[in-house]
Amino acid sequence: MVVSPAERETLLRQVHARVRRRVSAAEVRDAVDRVLGALPGASASPVADVVVVVSAMSTPDLASRFRAALAGRAQLTDTAVATEGRHTVMVARVSATDAVICRDVAAQLGASCSQRAAVA
Numbered sequence: 001m002v003v004s005p006a007e008r009e010t011l012l013r014q015v016h017a018r019v020r021r022r023v024s025a026a027e028v029r030d031a032v033d034r035v036l037g038a039l040p041g042a043s044a045s046p047v048a049d050v051v052v053v054v055s056a057m058s059t060p061d062l063a064s065r066f067r068a069a070l071a072g073r074a075q076l077t078d079t080a081v082a083t084e085g086r087h088t089v090m091v092a093r094v095s096a097t098d099a100v101i102c103r104d105v106a107a108q109l110g111a112s113c114s115q116r117a118a119v120a
Contacts, residue, residue: 005048008032008033008036011032011036012028012029012032015028015031015032016028026100026104029096029097029100030097030100033096033097048095048096048117048118049077049093049094049095049096049118050093050094050095050096050099050115050116050117050118051091051092051093051094051115051116051117051118052091052092052093052094052099052102052103052113052114052115053089053090053091053113053114053115053116054066054089054090054091054092054102054106054111054112054113055087055088055089055090055111055112056087056088056109056110056111056112057086057087057088058086059088059109059110059111060083060088062081062088062090062109062111063079063081063088063090065109066090066105066106066109066111069105069108069109070101070102070105073098073101073105074094074095074098074101074102074105075094075095075098076092076093076094077092077093077094078092078093079091079092079093080092093118099115102115103115
């Protein structure tokens with residue numbers, strides 16, 4: 001069974017609306033994606049990739065700290081890092097479910113994290 005991104009988003013909204021006071025949105029996303037991944041005929045990655053952009057000031061080792069904090073929790077692909085003056089920016093492709101983990105890790109490191117839809 002193949003679920004489109006729009007169907008996944010609809011399912012996420014419906015589940016979150018029912019359990020909103022007891023379960024966080026991140027936990028809902030994780031549970032829905034695990035269920036969708038377990039459906040017969042579902043691909044191993046039922047959700048699209050996104051690009052996360054992590055940035056921080058005065059953190060030249062941002063990329064290595066970010067990768068170390070994510071070790072075993074999320075898979076980064078197609079990464080790039082740039083530094084200009086006191087600003088360091090890291091860009092990586094991750095699954096939509098791993099983007100939630102990336103935001104949490106970035107916050108723990110004192111960095112900002114945003115995400116964009118990945119371009120094929």
